[in-house]
Amino acid sequence: xxxxxxxxxxxxxxxxxxxxxxxxxxxxxxxxxxxxxxxxxxxxxxxxxxxxxxxxxxxxxxxxxxxxxxxxxxxxxxxxxxxxxxxxxxxxxxxxxxxxxxxxxxxxxxxxxxxxxxxxxxxxxxxxxxxxxxxxxxxxxxxxxxxxxxxxxxxxxxxxxxxxxxxxxxxxxxxxxxxxxxxxxxxxxxxxxxxxxxxxxxxxxxxxxxxxxxxxxxxxxxxxxxxxxxxxxxxxxxxxxxxxxxxxxxxxxxxxxxxxxxxxxxxxxxxxxxxxxxxxxxxxxxxxxxxxxxxxxxxxxxxxxxxxxxxxxxxxxxxxxxxxxxxxxxxxxxxxxxxxxxxxxxxxxxxxxxxxxxxxxxxxxxxxxxxxxxxxxxxxxxxxxxxxxxxxxxxxxxxxxxxxxxxxxxxxxxxxxxxxxxxxxxxxxxxxxxxxxxxxxxxxxxxxx
Amino acid sequence: xxxxxxxxxxxxxxxxxxxxxxxxxxxxxxxxxxxxxxxxxxxxxxxxxxxxxxxxxxxxxxxxxxxxxxxxxxxxxxxxxxxxxxxxxxxxxxxxxxxxxxxxxxxxxxxxxxxxxxxxxxxxxxxxxxxxxxxxxxxxxxxxxxxxxxxxxxxxxxxxxxxxxxxxxxxxxxxxxxxxxxxxxxxxxxxxxxxxxxxxxxxxxxxxxxxxxxxxxxxxxxxxxxxxxxxxxxxxxxxxxxxxxxxxxxxxxxxxxxxxxxxxxxxxxxxxxxxxxxxxxxxxxxxxxxxxxxxxxxxxxxxxxxxxxxxxxxxxxxxxxxxxxxxxxxxxxxxxxxxxxxxxxxxxxxxxxxxxxxxxxxxxxxxxxxxxxxxxxxxxxxxxxxxxxxxxxxxxxxxxxxxxxxxxxxxxxxxxxxxxxxxxxxxxxxxxxxxxxxxxxxxxxxxxxxxxxxxxxxxxxxxxxxxxxxxxxxxxxxxxxxxxxxxxxxxxxxxxxxxxxxxxxxxxxxxx
Numbered sequence: 036x037x038x039x040x041x042x043x044x045x046x047x048x049x050x051x052x053x054x055x056x057x058x059x060x061x062x063x064x065x066x067x068x069x070x071x072x073x074x075x076x077x078x079x080x081x082x083x084x085x086x087x088x089x090x091x092x093x094x095x096x097x098x099x100x101x102x103x104x105x106x107x108x109x110x111x112x113x114x115x116x117x118x119x120x121x122x123x124x125x126x127x128x129x130x131x132x133x134x135x136x137x138x139x140x141x142x143x144x145x146x147x148x149x150x151x152x153x154x155x156x157x158x159x160x161x162x163x164x165x166x167x168x169x170x171x172x173x174x175x176x177x178x179x180x181x182x183x184x185x186x187x188x189x190x191x192x193x194x195x196x197x198x199x200x201x202x203x204x205x206x207x208x209x210x211x212x213x214x215x216x217x218x219x220x221x222x223x224x225x226x227x228x229x230x231x232x233x234x235x236x237x238x239x240x241x242x243x244x245x246x247x248x249x250x251x252x253x254x255x256x257x258x259x260x261x262x263x264x265x266x267x268x269x270x271x272x273x274x275x276x277x278x279x280x281x282x283x284x285x286x287x288x289x290x291x292x293x294x295x296x297x298x299x300x301x302x303x304x305x306x307x308x309x310x311x312x313x314x315x316x317x318x319x320x321x322x323x324x325x326x327x328x329x330x331x332x333x334x335x336x337x338x339x340x341x342x343x344x345x346x347x348x349x350x351x352x353x354x355x356x357x358x359x360x361x362x363x364x365x366x367x368x369x370x371x372x373x374x375x376x377x378x379x380x381x382x383x384x385x386x387x388x389x390x391x392x393x394x395x396x397x398x399x400x401x402x403x404x405x406x407x408x409x410x411x412x413x414x415x416x417x418x419x420x421x422x423x424x425x426x427x428x429x430x431x432x433x434x435x436x437x438x439x440x441x442x443x444x445x446x447x448x449x450x451x452x453x454x455x456x457x458x459x460x461x462x463x464x465x466x467x468x469x470x471x472x473x474x475x476x477x478x479x480x481x482x483x484x
Numbered sequence: 485x486x487x488x489x490x491x492x493x494x495x496x497x498x499x500x501x502x503x504x505x506x507x508x509x510x511x512x513x514x515x516x517x518x519x520x521x522x523x524x525x526x527x528x529x530x531x532x533x534x535x536x537x538x539x540x541x542x543x544x545x546x547x548x549x550x551x552x553x554x555x556x557x558x559x560x561x562x563x564x565x566x567x568x569x570x571x572x573x574x575x576x577x578x579x580x581x582x583x584x585x586x587x588x589x590x591x592x593x594x595x596x597x598x599x600x601x602x603x604x605x606x607x608x609x610x611x612x613x614x615x616x617x618x619x620x621x622x623x624x625x626x627x628x629x630x631x632x633x634x635x636x637x638x639x640x641x642x643x644x645x646x647x648x649x650x651x652x653x654x655x656x657x658x659x660x661x662x663x664x665x666x667x668x669x670x671x672x673x674x675x676x677x678x679x680x681x682x683x684x685x686x687x688x689x690x691x692x693x694x695x696x697x698x699x700x701x702x703x704x705x706x707x708x709x710x711x712x713x714x715x716x717x718x719x720x721x722x723x724x725x726x727x728x729x730x731x732x733x734x735x736x737x738x739x740x741x742x743x744x745x746x747x748x749x750x751x752x753x754x755x756x757x758x759x760x761x762x763x764x765x766x767x768x769x770x771x772x773x774x775x776x777x778x779x780x781x782x783x784x785x786x787x788x789x790x791x792x793x794x795x796x797x798x799x800x801x802x803x804x805x806x807x808x809x810x811x812x813x814x815x816x817x818x819x820x821x822x823x824x825x826x827x828x829x830x831x832x833x834x835x836x837x838x839x840x841x842x843x844x845x846x847x848x849x850x851x852x853x854x855x856x857x858x859x860x861x862x863x864x865x866x867x868x869x870x871x872x873x874x875x876x877x878x879x880x881x882x883x884x885x886x887x888x889x890x891x892x893x894x895x896x897x898x899x900x901x902x903x904x905x906x907x908x909x910x911x912x913x914x915x916x917x918x919x920x921x922x923x924x925x926x927x928x929x930x931x932x933x934x935x936x937x938x939x940x941x942x943x944x945x946x947x948x949x950x951x952x953x954x955x956x957x958x959x960x961x962x963x964x965x966x967x968x969x970x971x972x973x974x975x976x977x978x979x980x981x982x983x984x985x986x987x988x989x990x991x992x993x994x995x996x
Contacts, residue, residue, distance in 0.1 A: 347519075389512065
C-alpha cells in the first residue's frame with residue numbers, strides 16, 4: 036500500500052480531539068481580550084480564527100490524502116501551539132514582529148505566519164515523503180549540508196546575547212541551528228541503521244564496559260565532534276546539550292548498550308567540567324544557577340524574576356491577561372516570549388495550566404516513541420526516535436532551566452516559544468514522524484489498510 | 485531489538501518528565517508563599533510604590549520621617565539628616581535601606597505586629613494600614629552629637645547601659661535622604677552625586693566602618709585578663725619600666741612605647757598603666773592571657789560576629805569587628821605572639837566598629853553584663869498628624885544580656901577607667917582630653933582615649949570610649965564610643981566630644 040494512490044481516510048480520533056482544542060483557543064483569546072481591556076467585549080479574534088483554520092485545514096488535507104499516520108500527534112501539537120498563541124497574543128506585541136511583504140505583523144501575527152509555513156512543510160513531508168531513500172542514502176550529503184549550515188553561521192552569523200546563532204536573510208532572520216538539528220538526526224539515523232548490527236556484535240569488552248568497535252564508530256564520532264566544536268564555538272550551550280542528548284539517545288536505542296551511554300555521560304561530565312573551568316560564560320551560567328538570588332538585579336535578574344512568576348502563579352494561576360508582565364513600563368522578564376514562555380504560562384494558568392502543557396508534550400513524546408517502536412525499518416525507527424527525543428529534550432531542558440532544576444540555556448519550547456526557525460523545524464520533525472507512522476500503517480483502525 | 489530499547493527509553497523519559505513536574509510543583513506550591521514575600525520581588529516593589537508608610541518618631545515623639553501620596557506614588561520626607569544612617573531611605577528607585585528596609589512590611593502595614601490580626605487581614609484581603617515606629621534615639625542628643633563631629637568624618641554611638649537602648653548613633657558625613665526618596669525620576673542625580681563623593685557619605689560609619697582601635701582596646705584586654713584571673717589590679721611586670729624605654733622584644737620584634745609626654749617610666753600596676761596608656765604593660769597582659777583566652781573573650785564581647793541592633797530579623801546590621809586579621813568573620817588564630825601582643829594594645833590586625841566599642845564600654849558600665857542593643861522602641865497605630873498615637877501595637881527591648889566578665893572584673897576595670905580620665909597621671913597625660921573639663925563636674929566619668937596609628941603620613945584616628953556617671957556607687961546612664969577619622973590623638977579629637985555628649989545627656993535626662 037505504501038506509496039500507492041491514496042484514498043480518503045477518515046481520521047476520527049484526530050477530529051474528536053482537535054475539535055475541543057480548537058474551540059478552546061478562541062475562547063482563550065476572548066478571555067485575554069476581556070481581561071486586558073477590562074471591558075466585556077469579544078475583541079479581535081482574527082488570529083485565533085486563523086489558527087483554527089490552519090489546523091482544520093491540516094486535518095482535512097491529511098484526510099483528503101488518505102494519510103494513515105498517528106492521530107494523536109496533531110491534536111497535541113495544536114494544544115501546545117494554542118497555549119503558545121494565546122500567551123504570545125497576550126504579551127506586548129512589539130517584542131518581535133515582521134514588516135515583510137507589505138504587512139505589519141505583531142509578534143503573534145508573525146508566529147501565526149510561521150505556523151502556516153510550518154504546517155505546509157509538515158504536510159509536504161507527511162504526504163510527499165513516499166520513499167525515505169532520499170534521506171537514508173544521501174546521509175553524507177545531509178551531513179555536508181549540516182556542516183555547511185554551521186560554517187555559514189560561523190561566517191555570516193551575527194550574535195544575539197553572546198551566542199552567534201542568526202543569519203540575516205533580508206526580511207527574515209533564521210537560526211540554522213534549528214534546521215541543523217534535523218539534518219543531524221537524519222545523518223545519525225542513516226549511519227546507525229546501516230552499522231548498528233556491527234556496532235552491537237563487534238564490541239570490545241573491557242571489564243564490564245563494552246567499547247564500540249572504533250573503525251565503525253569513528254566516522255560518526257568525528258562528524259559529531261566537529262559539530263560539537265562549532266556549536267561550542269558559537270557559544271550555544273543549550274544546543275550543544277541538546278545535540279549530545281539526541282546523539283546518546285539514538286546510540287542507546289540502536290545498540291541497546293547502557294555502557295555506551297555511560298561512557299558518553301562520563302565524557303559529557305568531563306567536558307562540562309573543562310568548559311566550566313575554561314569559559315567565563317559557562318562559569319557565570321552555573322554560578323547564577325546555583326544562587327540566582329546572590330545578584331537579583333544583575334546576573335540573576337531573569338532567573339529570579341522567573342521564579343517569582345512561578346510563585347505568583349501558584350496552583351490556580353493569576354488568570355489569563357492578569358500576570359505581571361510589565362512593571363513600570365519594563366518587562367519583568369525580558370525574554371518572556373522565547374526562553375521564559377513556560378514561566379508566563381505557569382504564571383497566568385498556574386500549576387493547573389503548566390501540567391497540561393507538560394502533558395501534551397508527553398503525549399507527543401510517547402506517541403513518537405510508539406511510532407518508532409512500530410516502524411517498518413531501522414532507519415524509520417531511529418529517525419522517529421531522533422526527532423521525538425529532540426522535541427522531548429527541548430521541553431525538558433527549557434522547563435528544567437525555567438524552574439532552576441538545571442542551568443538555564445537558551446532553547447525554545449517547541450510550538451510554544453516565539454521563533455520562526457523553531458516553529459518551522461518543529462513542524463518538519465512532526466512531518467517526519469507522520470511520514471514514518473504512515474508507512475508502518477500504524478493508524479488505529481485506519482480504513483483500507 | 486530496537487522496539488525494546490525504545491520502550492526502555494520511554495521509561496527514562498517518563499522519569500525525566502516526573503522530575504520536571506516535581507520541580508514545577510516545588511516553585512508553584514511549596515515555595516510560592518516564600519517567594520511572594522521577598523522584598524526584591526517585583527510585585528512587592530510595585531505594591532509598595534503606592535502604599536503609605538508609617539511615621540517614624542524619636543523617643544520624645546518628634547517626627548523624623550513622614551510619608552504622603554503624591555500622584556499615586558508614596559513619597560517620603562525626612563526631617564533630620566543626622567538620622568539618615570539609622571533610618572535609611574525608602575526610594576522608589578533604589579529600594580530601601582536601614583530601618584526603612586528592616587521594618588518595611590510593618591511600616592507599610594503588610595504585616596501586622598499581632599499574628600492573629602495579621603491572619604485576619606490576610607483572609608479578608610484588607611487594605612494594608614501603615615504603622616508608626618518610635619525609636620529609642622533622642623533627637624536632641626543625636627543632633628548635639630552630629631554638631632560636635634561637625635565637618636569631620638566619624639561616628640558617635642551612645643547607649644543606655646541599663647537597657648541596651650541606643651540613645652544616639654551618628655555617622656558623618658551624612659546626607660539628606662529626601663531627594664532620593666521623592667520623585668523617582670529626580671532621584672538618580674543626587675544618588676550619583678553621593679556615590680561619587682570621595683568622602684563616602686553613604687557609608688554608615690558607626691555600624692559599617694572598620695577602624696584600628698588603638699588604646700581603647702586596652703579596656704577589653706584589662707577586663708578579660710582580670711576576669712580570667714591572670715592579673716589583678718596590683719599585678720606589675722618587673723621588666724616593664726626598663727622596656728618602656730628600651731622596647732619589649734616579642735618573637736624577635738621590638739614593641740616600642742609611644743610618647744609618654746614626659747612622664748617617667750615606673751613599675752606601674754593596671755590603673756597607672758591605663759592612665760599613661762602603656763603599650764608595654766598591656767602587651768604583657770595580653771601574652772599572659774594567651775591567644776586562646778584573648779580570642780575566647782573577644783567572641784564573648786561580640787567581636788568576629790555580625791551583631792544586629794534589634795532582633796535577628798529586623799535589626800540593623802553591624803559589620804563584624806575582627807581581632808586577628810582573619811577576614812571570614814571568625815576569630816581566627818593569631819599569626820604569632822607579636823600579633824597577640826599588638827592586638828592587646830589595639831594595634832596589629834584589630835579592626836572594630838564604633839558600635840562594637842560602645843558595647844564594650846556599656847558592658848563595663850553595666851557591671852559586666854552586655855545587653856543586646858536595640859533602636860526601635862515600639863510600633864503604634866498610624867498618627868494622622870505629627871503627634872504619636874497612644875495605641876501601642878508592639879514593644880521592643882533588648883534581646884537579652886550576656887555576662888561577659890564578672891561584676892568584680894567589671895568594677896576593677898571601671899575603677900581603672902575612672903582613673904584614666906580623673907587620676908593623677910591620667911589628667912597629666914590626657915591634657916585637654918580630660919572629659920571633666922566639659923561639664924561633668926558633679927559626677928565622675930570613666931573612659932579611655934585611643935590613637936589609632938595608621939602608619940605613614942596619615943594622621944591617626946582619634947577614639948574615646950567611656951561612660952557616666954562612673955563613681956563606684958553610681959549607676960551609669962550613658963556609655964559612648966566616639967571616633968574621629970584622622971582626628972589626631974584620642975585626647976585631642978574624640979575625648980572632648982565624648983565629654984560634651986555625656987554631659988549633654990546627663991543634663992537632658994537629669995530628672996532620672
